[in-house]
Each structure stands twice: as structure tokens, then as C-alpha cells.
Amino acid sequence: AQSVAQPEDQVNVAEGNPLTVKCTYSVSGNPYLFWYVQYPNRGLQFLLKYITGDNLVKGSYGFEAEFNKSQTSFHLKKPSALVSDSALYFCAVRDMNAGSGNTPLVFGKGTRLSVIA
Amino acid sequence: KAGVTQTPRYLIKTRGQQVTLSCSPISGHRSVSWYQQTPGQGLQFLFEYFSETQRNKGNFPGRFSGRQFSNSRSEMNVSTLELGDSALYLCASRNRGTYLEQYFGPGTRLTVT
Numbered sequence: 001a002q003s004v005a006q007p008e009d010q011v012n013v014a015e016g017n018p019l020t021v022k023c024t025y026s027v028s029g030n031p032y033l034f035w036y037v038q039y040p041n042r043g044l045q046f047l048l049k050y051i052t053g054d055n056l057v058k059g060s061y062g063f064e065a066e067f068n069k070s071q072t073s074f075h076l077k078k079p080s081a082l083v084s085d086s087a088l089y090f091c092a093v094r095d096m097n098a099g100s101g102n103t104p105l106v107f108g109k110g111t112r113l114s115v116i117a
Numbered sequence: 118k119a120g121v122t123q124t125p126r127y128l129i130k131t132r133g134q135q136v137t138l139s140c141s142p143i144s145g146h147r148s149v150s151w152y153q154q155t156p157g158q159g160l161q162f163l164f165e166y167f168s169e170t171q172r173n174k175g176n177f178p179g180r181f182s183g184r185q186f187s188n189s190r191s192e193m194n195v196s197t198l199e200l201g202d203s204a205l206y207l208c209a210s211r212n213r214g215t216y217l218e219q220y221f222g223p224g225t226r227l228t229v230t
Contacts, residue, residue, distance in 0.1 A: 032216050043121070043207055043221035051216045090160065096216070104150065104173045105219060109159035 002027040002095050006108035013081045021076040021111045023091030030096040033074040038088040081115045121222035129228045135196040138225045142210030149191040154205040203229045
């Protein structure tokens, strides 16, 4: 069964500093990996995804993520944090090799990012 | 293109009642998934529909059910509501292709008293 772990419930970072939100995953085959962000009282917004190819994926709002197969990780990064980046971040995985797509997208429990001015 | 819409946005029900939530996917999207979000459990998968067929089901009791119509709109129903069913219910749609991202609606906030 596939699973996602976000080891930090909360990440605090000063504005202008780089930020990292950690994610590790477990699938039996190869993964499709996604990052979403949720602002208060809103649904989830798609940030970026890894399907195949280059291990460094660039997404919306200056975010990027690095896929590391040997460490089964997909950490979200941004070179310079903004106060407006404060939100709840979710990592998600789907097993690429599970047949015709009949596996759900599985989410981590989320990491709350707080960017302090 | 209009995004995923969910109705109603807020709902207050009493224990024992039943509730129906509605989701309209992005035009052209044929897959609709439902999730329950609570502070303690995070995002938990309920079920996924594609072309009116349930493709996946999460680990929820039979009180939770869903369906999808020919226009891809979906409904979920919860019968005999319990206090623990209070949550944000999120609907997401995507086009065919397991590599494609899902697009989420704003959610329905259900409060059971």
C-alpha cells in the first residue's frame, strides 16, 4: 500500500530565508508525486508534480521540489520565503505501476508553514 | 474554465440525520474524488468515481455513499450522522490520466450537533 509521511507538523522560517518542507513516500512501484497548498477556509491548490525525468521540479509561486529515489523523498523548497507563503502544505503520492489508475491519491497529514516577518 | 464547485458551503445537521453534498467538476473532467478533512486525521480518501463507476473506496463505514451522474456531477451522502462526521468535505476532479493533478473545490463544512 502507498503512504506519505510529512515528519514535521509545523515549520517556522523567517521571511527572506530559504524554506524546506519534508516529504517521504512509500509505493510498491514508481511514484507520481504532488504538492498542494491550502490557505484558511479554502480547498487545496496544486503547486507542482513529479512524473518522470528531471529530479528538480519547478512549480507555482517560486516553489520547487527535488525527487530523490534512493531516499524516497520529495522535499518542497523555496529560496526566499514570503509571509504570504504561510499555509498548510500537503504532499501526495499515487503508484504509477498500479494498473489503469485504480489507486487513489494518498496524502500526508500536512505541514503548517509559518513565515515570520 | 470554471473551477470545481461544491454546494452547500456550510451545513449544520443533528445527530441521526442524513446529508447530501454536491460537487460539479471542471468541464471535461470525468473523474471525481471525495475526501474528508479533519484536524486529527488530515485528508482521508472516501471514494473516486470515473464515468459513473466507483473506481476506489476508502476505509469508511457504509453510512458514507456516493454516486456520479452522466454529466460527471457527483453527490455524496452520509446517513445516520454522528458527531465525528463533522469535517470539511472536499471534492476534486481530474481528467483521465493517473499522472494528472487533481483540482479541488472549496469544500463543504459539515457540523453535526
